[in-house]
Amino acid sequence: MAWAEKFKLNKQLVRSLTEAGFDNPKELQQKTLSRINGGQDVIAIAPEGGGKTTTLVLATLNRFKHSADNVPAALILSPDQEGVEAINERFNLLNRNKTIRIVLLHAGIGVDQQMDDLAEGADIVIATPDRARAIYLKLGLNLNKVELLVIDDAHAIVKKGLQLPTTELSTSIGKAQRLVFTEVMHDKLAKMIDPLMHLPSTVEVEEMSETQLGMLPQMLYHVPNFGTKINLLNLFLQDVEVFTKTVVFTNTRLTAETIYKSLLRKARLSSAFIKPLSYEYPVADNVADFLRNDKLRVLLIANELDEQVDLTGVPFIINFDLPADKEVYIKHVEIQASDEESETIALTFATDLELDQVRRIEQATGQKMQTADLPDDLVIEKDRKEKEAEKAARPKQVHKAEDKYTPGPAFHEKKPENAKTYNISSSKKAKMNKAKKH
Structure with missing residues (x-):
């Protein structure tokens, strides 16, 4: 055996x-x-x-x-x-x-x-x-x-x-x-x-599926935290000539709204949602309407909606979050029969805590995502715990009791005859005040 x-x-x-x-x-x-x-x-x-x-x-x-x-x-x-x-x-x-x-x-x-x-x-x-x-x-x-x-x-x-x-x-x-x-x-x-x-x-050990699915070109950006994801998205969207039309997938509509509020002004003004939580946000009924509207560059879609979306003709797909169900991700980036000649690129942002989902996707699709270097001008946000630790480590300003006031150059000592070197009780003050001629 x-x-x-x-x-x-x-x-x-x-x-x-x-x-x-x-x-x-x-x-x-x-x-x-x-x-x-x-x-x-x-x-x-x-x-x-x-x-x-x-x-x-x-x-x-x-x-x-x-x-x-x-x-x-x-x-x-x-x-x-x-x-x-x-x-x-x-x-x-x-x-x-x-x-x-x-x-x-x-x-x-x-x-x-x-x-x-x-x-x-x-x-x-x-x-x-x-x-x-x-x-x-x-x-x-x-x-x-x-x-x-x-x-x-x-x-x-x-x-x-x-x-x-x-x-x-x-x-x-x-x-x-x-x-x-x-x-x-x-x-x-x-x-x-x-x-x-x-x-x-x-x-x-790596075990990949023997059957490779037809997938769009995928780039993986490994970032430390949510704040750096926001910075990376803003950095990409600043390039108006390249990122002409971009669909951004998040796991929840609440995250989509957080992203919207964090976008720089130009990107925010040219963004829309599919079924946002609040109707105060700009809405696009579907991807086709988004592509036809020349004023829109960014479309935010939440995976929780489980929307059947046709992404044909979208130059960039950004998976800001990775869904727990790998099939949701695969559905977004799998090549359909109608778009075999598509030039769409899928960009995926993943933190350490999402790397297990990346591996499951790679295992299911039979191919690995290409890891991309982070841009040199990307601002890396510090984790909340790091910020709290830095704040706690800062020396506190303590005012010592022995620190005395130091007079400036315009200060002059009083003449001896004008100096007050005595204390008068309240009863004596009352008698003195009574003796005054008003």
């Missing part, structure tokens, strides 16, 4: 894999399982459906050679309840060692119930980072004997803002092997996992 020949998997696992229909290991498993079984920290980068879940389940189960002792030896973190349950289903499919007790921690069950489950004993804990941390702080989760920490869908953990509980859980675990599975690697993710890993081996 392929599994028995290539990897040091126990016989129970090999039998389970065969019965489940996993006849041959995927590329990710071929490249990672030997390293994992050797005890090395591993960062595995693979697309959706690349075999990440099966790999982490095999890596975990292979550690249990005999009966388990009901103390957590493995902690597996997933970004949400759906991910936790999907991993558990794969364990149920492949696990033949009935002494292993698995406990799930997520928001779908009450904390007290989950703490009771842990108290009864657990060998493998599959959890969302925030729920695992909350129970750990209540002293309900024992991490003292954890030998394996797995962070699954790490890109989604960063997207959901769960870096802090993930990092705190990792630092609460002593010496242990750490595995990270993700669809993409980017700066925000690297910032989270770099301090947690010890000399990790990075394995990247």
Whole structure:
């Protein structure tokens, strides 16, 4: 058997894999399982459906050679309840060692119930980072004997803002092997996992669709944040001769309105919406009307409308946001039979948190987007957190009590006879005032 020949998997696992229909290991498993079984920290980068879940389940189960002792030896973190349950289903499919007790921690069950489950004993804990941390702080989760920490869908953990509980859980675990599975690697993710890993081996696998779809030429602009997206859009639209007609796709109408308000005056005056939230904004009924109107250069369309739009004849399509459903994007940039000779170019703006969507689109279409360099004159906006950190780091101006007033050159001391060197009580002032002749 392929599994028995290539990897040091126990016989129970090999039998389970065969019965489940996993006849041959995927590329990710071929490249990672030997390293994992050797005890090395591993960062595995693979697309959706690349075999990440099966790999982490095999890596975990292979550690249990005999009966388990009901103390957590493995902690597996997933970004949400759906991910936790999907991993558990794969364990149920492949696990033949009935002494292993698995406990799930997520928001779908009450904390007290989950703490009771842990108290009864657990060998493998599959959890969302925030729920695992909350129970750990209540002293309900024992991490003292954890030998394996797995962070699954790490890109989604960063997207959901769960870096802090993930990092705190990792630092609460002593010496242990750490595995990270993700669809993409980017700066925000690297910032989270770099301090947690010890000399990790990075394995990247790309699985593209064998059938290539006919797509318009696509340029990918990787930008740090929303503000830089706005600056890049304004920079492009300043070139009136090149960007004569541009359709801009956003995920929501609220984002479209935000973009409209952020556009420079000339671009704003020549922009219109399809079905805006408010009727105070200029409207175009469809793309054809937009193309016929010589005064309009920019058309804003929200993906949430799920509009069937004919983009024939539009020189530029800008995907300001990337939709969660890759089919929505593909529908906009796929070449139709009527526009095979089209000269339309699709530009896509993506932040770190959208790179997983880019990879899914590339996987589905069978072709990679061409990465474009950012223009030299593009203003890169700082993230909100960076601005707050800079503000906090600025030295505060403190007025010291000992700082005294220094008189100017026109100041003259009073003559001794005019100087007031005494204090008069209120009763004495009253007598003096009474003695005055009015």
